[in-house]
Amino acid sequence: MLPAVDYSDVQGLVRFGFANMTEAVYLLLNVRDPQAARAWLAQAPVTTATETNPVPSTALQVAFTRQGLEALGVSDRVIAGFSAEFLSGMAGDANRSRRLGDTGANAPSAWEWGGSGRIPHMVAMLFAERGRLDGWLRSIRGAWFLEGFNEMGWLTTSDLGGREHFGFIDGISQPLIDWNRTRTVSANGNQLAYGNVACLGEFLLGYPNEYNRYTDRPLLDSSDRGAENLPNAEDQPGKRDLGKNGTYVVIRQLRQDVRAFWQYADEATRTAHETGHGVAEAMVGRRLEDGASLAPLSGASIAGVGTTGSEAKRRQDVRLNQFNYATDPDGTDCPLGAHVRRGNPRTPDLPGNPSGILSELMHMLGFGETSLHEDLAASVRFHRVLRRGREYGPGLSPGEAIQPAPPGDPERGLHFIALNANIERQFEFVQNAWMARTKFDGLTEESDPLLGNREPVRGCPFTNTFSIPRKGKVRKRLMEMPQFVTVRGGAYFFLPGIRALRYLAEAGGA
Amino acid sequence: MMPQANVLVIAPLRPEREAELRGLLASMNFVPGQVNPANALVPFGQFSQIHVARFVILDDQTTGDLQKAYGIPAPKYPLSLAFLADFDGPADAFRADLAKRAGKGLERIFSCCDGFAPGADLAGWMKEREISSATNYVNWVGRTVTQIREEDALRLTIESHLQAKSAAFAEKNPREIHATLREFLQTEIRAGRLALTPQPATPFGWWLRNAAHFIAVPLLLLVLSPLLLLYLPFFAYQLRSREKSDPEIAPRVEACYEEQLATLEDYDVTNQFTAMGSLKPGAFRRWTLIFLLWLLNWTTRHIYTRGQLARVGTIHFARWVFVNDRRRLLFASNYDGALETYMDDFINKVGWGLNLVFSNGVGYPTSRWLVLDGSKDEQKFKYFLRRHELPTNVWYKAYPGLTAFDLKRNTLIREGIEKTHLSESELRQWVALF
Ligand code: HEM
Numbered sequence A: 001m002l003p004a005v006d007y008s009d010v011q012g013l014v015r016f017g018f019a020n021m022t023e024a025v026y027l028l029l030n031v032r033d034p035q036a037a038r039a040w041l042a043q044a045p046v047t048t049a050t051e052t053n054p055v056p057s058t059a060l061q062v063a064f065t066r067q068g069l070e071a072l073g074v075s076d077r078v079i080a081g082f083s084a085e086f087l088s089g090m091a092g093d094a095n096r097s098r099r100l101g102d103t104g105a106n107a108p109s110a111w112e113w114g115g116s117g118r119i120p121h122m123v124a125m126l127f128a129e130r131g132r133l134d135g136w137l138r139s140i141r142g143a144w145f146l147e148g149f150n151e152m153g154w155l156t157t158s159d160l161g162g163r164e165h166f167g168f169i170d171g172i173s174q175p176l177i178d179w180n181r182t183r184t185v186s187a188n189g190n191q192l193a194y195g196n197v198a199c200l201g202e203f204l205l206g207y208p209n210e211y212n213r214y215t216d217r218p219l220l221d222s223s224d225r226g227a228e229n230l231p232n233a234e235d236q237p238g239k240r241d242l243g244k245n246g247t248y249v250v251i252r253q254l255r256q257d258v259r260a261f262w263q264y265a266d267e268a269t270r271t272a273h274e275t276g277h278g279v280a281e282a283m284v285g286r287r288l289e290d291g292a293s294l295a296p297l298s299g300a301s302i303a304g305v306g307t308t309g310s311e312a313k314r315r316q317d318v319r320l321n322q323f324n325y326a327t328d329p330d331g332t333d334c335p336l337g338a339h340v341r342r343g344n345p346r347t348p349d350l351p352g353n354p355s356g357i358l359s360e361l362m363h364m365l366g367f368g369e370t371s372l373h374e375d376l377a378a379s380v381r382f383h384r385v386l387r388r389g390r391e392y393g394p395g396l397s398p399g400e401a402i403q404p405a406p407p408g409d410p411e412r413g414l415h416f417i418a419l420n421a422n423i424e425r426q427f428e429f430v431q432n433a434w435m436a437r438t439k440f441d442g443l444t445e446e447s448d449p450l451l452g453n454r455e456p457v458r459g460c461p462f463t464n465t466f467s468i469p470r471k472g473k474v475r476k477r478l479m480e481m482p483q484f485v486t487v488r489g490g491a492y493f494f495l496p497g498i499r500a501l502r503y504l505a506e507a508g509g510a
Numbered sequence B: 001m002m003p004q005a006n007v008l009v010i011a012p013l014r015p016e017r018e019a020e021l022r023g024l025l026a027s028m029n030f031v032p033g034q035v036n037p038a039n040a041l042v043p044f045g046q047f048s049q050i051h052v053a054r055f056v057i058l059d060d061q062t063t064g065d066l067q068k069a070y071g072i073p074a075p076k077y078p079l080s081l082a083f084l085a086d087f088d089g090p091a092d093a094f095r096a097d098l099a100k101r102a103g104k105g106l107e108r109i110f111s112c113c114d115g116f117a118p119g120a121d122l123a124g125w126m127k128e129r130e131i132s133s134a135t136n137y138v139n140w141v142g143r144t145v146t147q148i149r150e151e152d153a154l155r156l157t158i159e160s161h162l163q164a165k166s167a168a169f170a171e172k173n174p175r176e177i178h179a180t181l182r183e184f185l186q187t188e189i190r191a192g193r194l195a196l197t198p199q200p201a202t203p204f205g206w207w208l209r210n211a212a213h214f215i216a217v218p219l220l221l222l223v224l225s226p227l228l229l230l231y232l233p234f235f236a237y238q239l240r241s242r243e244k245s246d247p248e249i250a251p252r253v254e255a256c257y258e259e260q261l262a263t264l265e266d267y268d269v270t271n272q273f274t275a276m277g278s279l280k281p282g283a284f285r286r287w288t289l290i291f292l293l294w295l296l297n298w299t300t301r302h303i304y305t306r307g308q309l310a311r312v313g314t315i316h317f318a319r320w321v322f323v324n325d326r327r328r329l330l331f332a333s334n335y336d337g338a339l340e341t342y343m344d345d346f347i348n349k350v351g352w353g354l355n356l357v358f359s360n361g362v363g364y365p366t367s368r369w370l371v372l373d374g375s376k377d378e379q380k381f382k383y384f385l386r387r388h389e390l391p392t393n394v395w396y397k398a399y400p401g402l403t404a405f406d407l408k409r410n411t412l413i414r415e416g417i418e419k420t421h422l423s424e425s426e427l428r429q430w431v432a433l434f
Helices: A034-043 A066-072 A084-088 A094-100 A133-140 A143-148 A258-271 A278-284 A311-321 A339-343 A357-364 A424-436 A498-507 B015-026 B065-070 B091-110 B122-128 B145-164 B166-170 B174-190 B204-245 B255-262 B283-302 B339-358 B378-388 B404-417 B424-431
Strands: A023-031 A058-064 A122-128 A149-156 A219-221 A239-241 A247-256 A390-392 A413-420 A466-468 A476-478 A485-495 B004-012 B029-031 B050-058 B080-088 B135-138 B270-278 B315-323 B328-336 B394-397
Touching (some): A023 A066, A023 A133, A034 A498, A058 A133, A084 A485, A084 B255, A122 A485, A143 A149, A278 A339, A339 A424, A413 A485, A424 B339, B050 B315, B050 B328, B080 B091, B080 B328, B091 B122, B135 B283, B145 B174, B145 B404, B174 B404, B174 B424, B270 B339, B283 B315, B339 B378, B404 B424
Antiparallel strands (some): A058 A122, A058 A485, A219 A239, A390 A413, A466 A476, B050 B080, B050 B394, B135 B315, B270 B328, B315 B328
């Protein structure tokens, strides 16, 4: 038996979305006085992943950028053990920005925060049940807090009842984390069926990931100052694990132009002779009303779908997530480029559902392909993210959105939040290879219909199309799609385990 | 069919002229990573036969690994310049064409190398320094640059026609769509707005050599099989005992080296990759690798010739080349997508194949039985590759914006349009290409 996870050492956000706490604000902080900051951190009432009854009505989570660790006085040697993406930062170099699609209107130079010189040291995420946020804020922002930190900005959120600003239900599909550590993967074996269960190590450092390996993170000698209170490294006896029970948090402030979205979608629905919200649904890949997939449900069950929670919850999960795209290779049910299909193409390690060693071998050697697209985006299990985003700004119904904008129309959007143990292989891969790339799954001249920056790439003067394949007919192709989502800020944070947090709070204080 | 060929010229630099050479190479780019196809030295864009080409200074930082891993003094290799090109038609014609149209520029470049005197016979000098690959991979054997350009134009023409006439096409069935488009394209071709040049005849000499190779390798294997079988247990023993003790050298690269490499990437939808490393010491690894690359080369020459290398469909051209008395291996490829995607594809789709080859290199993440583990140690493997990668000074691709999949789809569109009779299911698949 593998050692059980110590939930009391994990920040709660990894396990819970805090759905009962409909109010939230994320405070972007800079360390002003390290001494006071450390004192505050040492006693901060950070919510853990331990299940309580009743569930808490407020929560606090804290996470740090590289700059924050430096400001707290954590040694360079320790900091060097974090991943390269974290160290360099979301907007740290132009090459990364190019890969993430942060060019043109998305360029970090125009961001409100997170660009050069505007990188916060820390984020304190506060969650509260309705009506309780103000009180929670007051109690958190005590004397040490105000002395220790400068507030660079507040990311406020709004509760749209489980829908994002374009009007679609969000948070339907999430990987199911294998908290009990019963999932077995072998480094060399293929997973022949798409499943929704992810190894703990994909979302928490210090545990084996989908390759059955421990993702790199800072390990300390037990003799290092302050290290004696850190957990042991499971894979390296004698080492203390600063990463254990921690993970990385990606935050991106994404402004949504809801009016442009619905005005474009409405017009396109008319000219493309679709009905209802056809074009918008094709862009998302789910129905507006109930979130149902455009791809047909599969008869067979899918590992990790409909297996947790109440009976009603299970049934709902089956209704909304028991599908993959194997029966829709050309995208005639759900367009290949639909947002959810890009976000998770739901493919196993090998295409074609091979049965028997021989057939598996043939597929491994690249034979027996039955459709052009079936092996273009394989092995999604290495590229899952846990989405914990929340909306900001006032809501706007599709009906209101087709009206022209009044003067001073406020900004609205998504504070996109993703948790993952390997930013490069998970968030950045999804953002780069699946969302931003104009060649995803054999498509061309189009990027994600919701997120794409529509910037030209070399040799492709336009990338602002969207194809809706039709069975036995010429595809519909939407042209001149404007940019709907603009990046306004963002950063990579490290969300430490509780013991690691205490270490960080003490590390710099000599 | 006109098969592609390739060259690789490697020549040591004159140390005192390294800076000058770097300057010359840099002058061929608009900015690092983005070549000027009309640059004054080698105006790649004027060569209608070149698919991809690159200049790279082989500044291998890892030669000291032999010392670190096995205590063998690191040989001192002279710093060299490599020129690689993949093109249509035979190499002799290509070299002559190069000398004719880029002679002056190449003379300036190669004068920075040992043994080149301006005025010398350029093509001959290059040929003398050429090294052939142990394994060479071409995504689609016989698809010329001209064909690629024509088929791209074909697709764009069809797409804009479909867009302009979307109402008329909306309710047509596949057969009607095919017939209507055929008719439309014939008018376009007649009007000279579009060309679909027929395939040239396959050169007989090439065909013969290829056929002979196709038969010879399996035949030789068959003949040798009793010996190979006898040797197998010894081989297994030798292999496993080495695999158990060969040290790994795969630290994460320094941030500045990472940045130097990344600065050259992700402008086009395709990227270049050049890497170099030393073979593990001793005859066992050398002969294992020679044998494996020889086999692999048979598969790339005869099996993986239409769009895919095993499961990987994103490589345009690639090669594995022994250099320095087969003590080092040079790997060069042209792949679609970002490096992270490429490496993930590698690991998840052909991890076993990578292990076969690269596990014979010093410091590779520990493999088992030649195909297991190794690359599946994902992070170490990625560090290893990045660490062995070299900044490619100049890189040219003739068709920016087009991935290998784009080329395949365009070829399928063309093949469909040139046929009069397609079955119902073929028609449906063809219509789904747009
Ligand atoms: C304003 C920006 C965005 C909007 C409006 C948006 C909207 C949505 C909606 C409506 C869904 C369907 C609900 C569900 O399946 O859970 C969804 C799913 C998803 N989105 Fe987004 N999203 C946005 C940004 C992003 C970004 C930046 C990423 C990642 C880089 C992303 C990745 C995903 C993934 C992975 C899924 C789940 C797909 C699945 O598992 O089937 N989204 N999004």
